[in-house]
Amino acid sequence: MAEAETVNDDVLAGLIAATARGDANAFERLYRETSAKLFGVCLRMLARAEAEEVVQDVYVAVWRKADQFDPDRARGMTWLSMMARNRAIDRLRANRSEVARSVIALEDEPAAAADDAAATMQDVHRLDDCLDELEAPRRTLIRTAFFEGATYEELAQRSATPLGTVKSWIRRGLLKLKACLER
Template structure:
């Protein structure tokens, strides 16, 4: 019974039971997903202690909000990742100075982002489809969207990082989002 082997379906069932107050299911969900959510929080915060705080807050929120999880509309893992990422970003923006003191890790992350699409591990069909659609975008648009997602930064910071005017960055990402939506609907 490895945690990683939990299927989407069994995870969705467990999360549904969490929504009904089942603590055993809650523990199951935690064990199956906490490493992933920690990875997401750490990616945004670059600080283990902050990331662990966020993971803790995330599961408190999961317990309280699991009743609203709808397996027909969201996959359990994206539902959980979204909560964790949003919490991490809230934390990032409430303590910007502390988090900005990690230039080395930032540099590593930028290098990661430069990785070609074919070198990325693409686990699920949905992820593959998203990456196919992202790859249809212009390089700088794709880069801006990826930076925003992985670093949790606003338009303004994407503009700073890419040394491009704010208005230009906005139009890259907006056009990119529309193309992405069109592609995902095909």
């Protein structure tokens, strides 16, 4: 299960703040608590060796720039995860010799992840519910884009769908998602 989520936001914010003051012990604990999740995130986009490098880069950046973390603006895990995603995506974009990725089947997409008794976070269900309100192709494309960092062009190619349609589906999907989450 997702152990990393058991660390609460205040603890993470405290560890990041201590890291900003140069506290190596706090930095180590931060790494122990969060690195496996970040590695999991990177492994959805990159080969193992590259994912490893990205995780290392992320923590080098955390050590140097922990003072830029603002607990009023983001939760610690969000800040770390998005930094990892962004670096992984940048790495993906730099890789022109990318391995061919699997075809996206828009019709028979897997059912949304079954409700997990351990996942009590309300917002997990809320986002899932909102994604479920989207038509299947939009949902599949949005999930694939998020987890794999695929561009519009790549999504169009992999799903054998015209680029304009993919853009429409995703953009309309994002609008609906936003409206649903703000309800």
